[in-house]
Amino acid sequence: MGKIFETPLYPYRRSPDQDRPAPARHAAIVVGAGPVGLAAAIDCALNDIPVVVLDENDKVSFGSRAICFAKRPLEILDRLGCGAPVVDKGVQWRHGKVFFRDRQVYEFDLLPERGHKRPAFINLQQYWFEHYLVERLKALAAEGKPIEIRGGNRVVSVRPGGDHVALDVVTPDGPYAIEAEWLIACDGALSPIRAMLGLDFVGRVFEDNFLIADVVMEADFPTERWFWFDPPFNPGQSALLHRQPDNLWRIDLQLGWNVDKEQEKSPERVIPRLKAMLGEEVDFELEWVSIYTFQCRRMEKFRHGRVLFAGDAAHQVSPFGARGANSGLQDADNLVWKLKLVRDRIAPESLLDSYDAERVAGADENLLNSSRATDFITPKSEVSRLFRDAALDLAARHTFARPLVNSGRLSVPCTYDGSPLNGPDADALPRRTRPGSPAPDAPLGSGWLLDRLGGRFQLLAIGAPAPDSLDVYGVPVETLRLDPNDDPSGALRERFLGGAPAALYLLRPDQHVAARWTAYDEGAVRAALLKTIGRT
Amino acid sequence: MALITTPNIVDPDDFYAELIALHQGRAKEESDAINARLVLLLANHIGDRRTLREAFEAAILQERTEP
Numbered sequence: 042m043g044k045i046f047e048t049p050l051y052p053y054r055r056s057p058d059q060d061r062p063a064p065a066r067h068a069a070i071v072v073g074a075g076p077v078g079l080a081a082a083i084d085c086a087l088n089d090i091p092v093v094v095l096d097e098n099d100k101v102s103f104g105s106r107a108i109c110f111a112k113r114p115l116e117i118l119d120r121l122g123c124g125a126p127v128v129d130k131g132v133q134w135r136h137g138k139v140f141f142r143d144r145q146v147y148e149f150d151l152l153p154e155r156g157h158k159r160p161a162f163i164n165l166q167q168y169w170f171e172h173y174l175v176e177r178l179k180a181l182a183a184e185g186k187p188i189e190i191r192g193g194n195r196v197v198s199v200r201p202g203g204d205h206v207a208l209d210v211v212t213p214d215g216p217y218a219i220e221a222e223w224l225i226a227c228d229g230a231l232s233p234i235r236a237m238l239g240l241d242f243v244g245r246v247f248e249d250n251f252l253i254a255d256v257v258m259e260a261d262f263p264t265e266r267w268f269w270f271d272p273p274f275n276p277g278q279s280a281l282l283h284r285q286p287d288n289l290w291r292i293d294l295q296l297g298w299n300v301d302k303e304q305e306k307s308p309e310r311v312i313p314r315l316k317a318m319l320g321e322e323v324d325f326e327l328e329w330v331s332i333y334t335f336q337c338r339r340m341e342k343f344r345h346g347r348v349l350f351a352g353d354a355a356h357q358v359s360p361f362g363a364r365g366a367n368s369g370l371q372d373a374d375n376l377v378w379k380l381k382l383v384r385d386r387i388a389p390e391s392l393l394d395s396y397d398a399e400r401v402a403g404a405d406e407n408l409l410n411s412s413r414a415t416d417f418i419t420p421k422s423e424v425s426r427l428f429r430d431a432a433l434d435l436a437a438r439h440t441f442a443r444p445l446v447n448s449g450r451l452s453v454p455c456t457y458d459g460s461p462l463n464g465p466d467a468d469a470l471p472r473r474t475r476p477g478s479p480a481p482d483a484p485l486g487s488g489w490l491l492d493r494l495g496g497r498f499q500l501l502a503i504g505a506p507a508p509d510s511l512d513v514y515g516v517p518v519e520t521l522r523l524d525p526n527d528d529p530s531g532a533l534r535e536r537f538l539g540g541a542p543a544a545l546y547l548l549r550p551d552q553h554v555a556a557r558w559t560a561y562d563e564g565a566v567r568a569a570l571l572k573t574i575g576r577t
Numbered sequence: 578m579a580l581i582t583t584p585n586i587v588d589p590d591d592f593y594a595e596l597i598a599l600h601q602g603r604a605k606e607e608s609d610a611i612n613a614r615l616v617l618l619l620a621n622h623i624g625d626r627r628t629l630r631e632a633f634e635a636a637i638l639q640e641r642t643e644p
Binding site: 424427428430431432434435439441442445 | 609610613614616617618621
């Protein structure tokens with residue numbers, strides 16, 4: 042049986058668009074069928090925005106690539122209807138160990154907060170992640186949702202027009218022209234769309250190479266994240282070991298800058314390195330090897346008229362902290378509901394500028410965190426190495442130094458503080474659920490809060506009276522009424538009420554808090570809704 | 578908590594001798610590592626970010642901007 046990443050999942054098929062005398066115009070075209078493009082397309086379909094995904098390949102990505110998926114993206118997948126298969130297949134972990142030279146410095150437990158449907162992290166090969174998204178896409182298409190994926194379709198030119206974007210696409214049958222009202226570019230760090238439009242992508246290049254290997258082995262290493270600074274098997278460099286499903290282990294070995302990449306990728310070089318790390322006696326099979334160099338950079342703006350950039354096409358970070366795919370999925374989550382309102386002429390086009398404002402802020406947070414981790418892992422000066430080694434030596438004996446050790450600050454959901462869409466806050470309510478934050482989950486009897494939120498505007502009324510629904514400028518706002526005691530564990534109260542007896546939260550379709558109050562005031566809710574759809 | 582820049586150590590000569598003795602007979606590399614660990618230990622003891630920033634400024638012989 043072929044491996045999942047060797048099987049064409051969306052082979053090229055001739056589309057009727059290729060035989061039309063004039064280019065067909067689609068509401069939305071997504072370029073790139075990676076995790077971000079697929080998530081954006083599925084969200085479009087769920088919002089009844091007709092969408093076509095174009096990808097030059099016809100199968101999921103080769104090699105494990107993005108492997109750590111954080112809780113927030115898993116919650117987004119739940120909203121998109123494909124969280125369960127991803128979480129069921131993934132490996133959950135919460136423990137980790139940090140080694141310095143030949144000894145363990147400390148071990149940690151992420152101690153995930155209780156009362157969430159989804160775990161803090163799962164490890165899953167990117168190809169499995171994409172596979173489940175493609176399955177979801179196909180299921181939606183089979184239900185009659187307006188979604189289609191075209192493999193073997195490579196975009197070779199982009200021409201933004203006043204009310205559309207024109208594309209030339211090359212296929213095995215030759216070229217054809219197609220148009221999009223809105224183009225969502227999710228075509229990766231090397232984004233051809235970005236290059237064709239001559240747009241900037243500036244930032245910092247890190248002069249380093251990492252060998253990444255997927256190794257199949259029956260090993261008794263625990264399901265933990267192991268990180269080595271300056272280990273005996275890779276002196277002066279770092280190493281990382283992560284477990285994935287199917288007895289697959291992911292190993293990252295830092296190589297330094299001046300290396301012969303082709304030579305380093307050869308099995309004659311890779312196998313001895315892995316044996317030095319895993320032990321001579323361990324039997325393993327090498328499934329995939331790659332070498333990467335990374336940069337920390339972003340586009341100045343993610344919106345360029347009717348072209349919207351998301352994921353690695355818009356921002357690229359170092360891998361430490363799992364902030365690449367995880368942030369790209371939050372891009373898609375942020376974008377599509379806004380596109381829906383603009384397309385339905387309920388919101389002004391300028392609402393899409395808030396996608397730029399909110400996700401640029403998210404990207405900057407990720408760039409800051411991942412650059413800091415990279416600077417700790419690979420000190421850029423003698424004194425920087427001195428302090429890093431001092432922190433590691435002290436961490437073995439004293440807990441105070443452990444928070445200084447930075448092998449990657451793991452992705453946490455972005456809170457859009459200062460967003461132009463945020464409405465009023467209520468001081469009496471807990472800080473974590475302030476406007477701009479994603480609503481945290483809470484157990485509700487046999488179900489979960491987040492399973493009842495998202496996809497539309499909602500008024501979450503906890504212990505407060507509110508009407509069943511409201512219509513604001515053609516936008517329905519549905520009330521979800523809860524009692525503080527609906528969650529006997531107290532999480533709902535702690536996360537949404539604090540010491541207050543009642544609270545009302547206006548929630549966006551992406552489950553982020555738009556505004557909140559301690560008592561219902563229809564005028565205030567209406568004003569906040571108008572603000573969050575960019576009408577004021 | 579403002580950074581104390583007036584005399585605050587009891588028996589300063591004894592302290593100074595102990596500090597130098599700590600480095601006695603050690604290679605430069607080892608001394609540098611000890612100093613780095615010392616900075617981190619003392620910084621954690623102080624804890625207050627503002628005081629630490631004042632110490633950074635004092636260490637580069639910068640005039641204090643705030644009274």
